[in-house]
Amino acid sequence: MFTDWAQALEAESLPLDPTSAQQLAAAARVTARSSHDKHDMTLLLDALGLPTDPDTLTALLPLIPETGDKPVTTTPAPEAIDVPVVPLTFSNPVQELLDWAAAHPAAAVRNRANRITADLAELTERRDTEAAQREAEEKVARAKAELERAQEELRTVKAGTRTTAAATAGIRTGSGSGRSREELATIRSWARENGYQVADQGMVSKRIQEAYDTAHQATARKAG
Known part of the structure; x- marks a missing residue:
């Protein structure tokens, strides 16, 4: 904040809680001379516990140097980070x-x-x-x-x-004639009564079925 050691020592020699207006005014003047601008002066006065009312600031403004060496801040360059190189297959x-x-x-x-x-x-x-x-x-x-x-x-x-x-069941049931088991049993009984040889199970020959149908058709005509 201070560019002159004499000014810094003068400011430091003042008590933190001055008891007289003269001491407050002296500290304020030293602070104003060491400031870069109004904002900087206000911060310094406030930090030192000195008055910052508008009248005091107006009176101290002429004491601020017209030019001053402002502190230069430099940003340190980032450190280089070594990353291991992974070999790849490229063109x-x-x-x-x-x-x-x-x-x-x-x-x-x-x-x-x-x-x-x-x-x-x-x-x-x-x-x-x-x-x-x-x-x-x-x-x-x-x-x-x-x-x-x-x-x-x-x-x-x-x-x-x-x-x-299903087809096999139909063949077994109707013996391929489209007749039910009951009808085939009736035909077998008629065939035996009329001298035909027929097995107890299995298929009934077409000749016997036709003979049975013819006989029953004739009987039906006579009855009619």
Whole structure:
């Protein structure tokens, strides 16, 4: 805050709680002469416990130097961070450029090369991961399609088996004549009574069935 040691010592020699207006005024004048602007003076007065009312500030403004050496603040340069270079497989021009940058004497260039190499490695890993994911999804889709086709074939086979079983049952029941078991039993009884040879089970010959139908048609005509 102070650019002159004499002024600093003069300000420090004042008591923190001055008991007279003269001491307050002297401290305020020293503070004003050591200020860079009105804002700086107000902060200093307030820090020292000196009056900061408008009248005091107006009276002290002429004491502020017209020019002053303002403190210069410098921001320290960030420290260089060495990132290990991961060797990657690129096209020759890109790899040559990265090799040149990695061996550059300037730390900023080397660090940029390291960051680019790390980014490229991350992108390569992400590309390979997404490609593997797509391949897995395609395999799952193909497996689902194969499963659906197999299930459809199984349903078709089951439906055909039911149809075949029903047809077989019809053959066994009606012996291929479209007649019920009761009708076939009646025909067998009639055939034996009329001198025909017929088995107790199995198919009844077409000749015997026609003879049975003819006899019953004639009987029906006579009855009518």
